Amino acid sequence: MIEELMNPWIRNLVPYSSARNEFSGNADVFLDANESWEGFDEGVNRYPDPSASLLRRKIEEVMGFPYQMTGIGNGSDEIIDILIRIFCRPEKDKIMIERPTYGTYSVFANTSGVGVVDVPLLPSLDLDVESVIDMVKKEKPKIVFICSPNNPTGRVYPLSEVKKIADENEGITVVDEAYADFAEDFESAFSLIAGNPRVCVLRTFSKAYGAAGARLGILIASGEIQKVFSKVKPPYNVSYPSLLAGMKALDGKKSVDKRIGEVRERRKDLSSFLSKLPYVRKVFPSSANFVLVRTLDASALYEYLLSKGIVVRNRSSEPLLENTLRITIGSESEMDRLKEALCEWKDY
Numbered sequence: 001m002i003e004e005l006m007n008p009w010i011r012n013l014v015p016y017s018s019a020r021n022e023f024s025g026n027a028d029v030f031l032d033a034n035e036s037w038e039g040f041d042e043g044v045n046r047y048p049d050p051s052a053s054l055l056r057r058k059i060e061e062v063m064g065f066p067y068q069m070t071g072i073g074n075g076s077d078e079i080i081d082i083l084i085r086i087f088c089r090p091e092k093d094k095i096m097i098e099r100p101t102y103g104t105y106s107v108f109a110n111t112s113g114v115g116v117v118d119v120p121l122l123p124s125l126d127l128d129v130e131s132v133i134d135m136v137k138k139e140k141p142k143i144v145f146i147c148s149p150n151n152p153t154g155r156v157y158p159l160s161e162v163k164k165i166a167d168e169n170e171g172i173t174v175v176d177e178a179y180a181d182f183a184e185d186f187e188s189a190f191s192l193i194a195g196n197p198r199v200c201v202l203r204t205f206s207k208a209y210g211a212a213g214a215r216l217g218i219l220i221a222s223g224e225i226q227k228v229f230s231k232v233k234p235p236y237n238v239s240y241p242s243l244l245a246g247m248k249a250l251d252g253k254k255s256v257d258k259r260i261g262e263v264r265e266r267r268k269d270l271s272s273f274l275s276k277l278p279y280v281r282k283v284f285p286s287s288a289n290f291v292l293v294r295t296l297d298a299s300a301l302y303e304y305l306l307s308k309g310i311v312v313r314n315r316s317s318e319p320l321l322e323n324t325l326r327i328t329i330g331s332e333s334e335m336d337r338l339k340e341a342l343c344e345w346k347d348y
């Protein structure tokens with residue numbers, strides 16, 4: 001069933017067989033991969049493990065996602081790109097998104113010549129489930145992307161709604177849970193995979209795990225999808241230093257949990273601070289590590305903050321998001337700097 005959804009050339013793909021994959025057994029002299037016998041740092045002279053097995057074992061231990069159901073990408077961005085290349089034929093197939101949402105789904109689709117069907121969110125920024133399902137039936141997208149908690153709105157969509165869409169969708173449903181760790185009482189779409197193997201979940205080390213520079217994303221999916229993902233991804237897509245960084249981040253789960261607590265506290269504090277400012281129209285409730293805020297003149301405020309050395313994200317050009325800024329939760333001193341600058345602003 002899933003195989004039928006794949007592009008024909010992917011179905012028949014003979015994957016690259018890397019030196020690290022070809023041998024099994026015990027060896028301690030490696031003359032198979034044209035590497036250097038020494039390097040500038042320990043371990044980097046060798047190619048990394050293509051299947052990232054140590055990291056995936058630790059992911060199972062710490063996060064609970066079964067080893068057989070995980071695959072590692074060079075950031076979740078790479079996974080998004082690869083999934084589109086597995087399932088969507090250029091100039092024929094489409095993906096579906098619910099805008100406003102994370103931008104790379106449509107950019108990666110466009111770079112592959114794949115169309116984008118866009119179903120707007122409701123004015124409340126909730127999912128328009130009925131319209132999504134109507135469009136799924138009409139347009140038959142190969143992949144439906146659902147971002148929950150959504151970037152840039154911070155909104156979590158109820159799992160029952162995600163399930164309803166995934167069940168109606170005959171194609172793949174990718175649920176991007178990059179910000180899940182910051183949500184309270186979050187129900188992951190991981191639980192849907194057992195009953196619907198067309199569901200894929202994305203997680204990342206870039207947010208709560210504090211390793212954006214390591215570029216580590218996790219694809220959680222059924223065995224059939226993992227099998228094809230490992231064939232299509234570049235053989236050494238995740239570097240050795242990145243794998244080590246991921247292991248370290250998981251070893252430091254206690255400090256991750258501490259940071260998540262701090263983000264939730266500061267998110268609450270910043271939201272209430274913002275809502276009292278005379279030029280703020282609305283603070284959107286957020287389950288992520290950012291707050292979306294509507295102001296009188298977002299571009300003027302953006303420029304003002306920049307003049308104070310503070311960069312936020314202007315989301316005003318997105319549908320439904322006129323005059324909004326997205327502000328990431330930072331350290332305590334960064335939040336203090338931001339608040340001080342916001343208090344001083346008089347030109348609204």
Ligand code: PMP
Pocket residue numbers: 074075076077078102147150151176178179203204205206212215216217
């Ligand atoms: N998904 C969402 C919703 C994001 O906001 C981002 C990054 N901002 C990503 C994925 C990309 O994550 P990564 O760093 O793992 O590529």
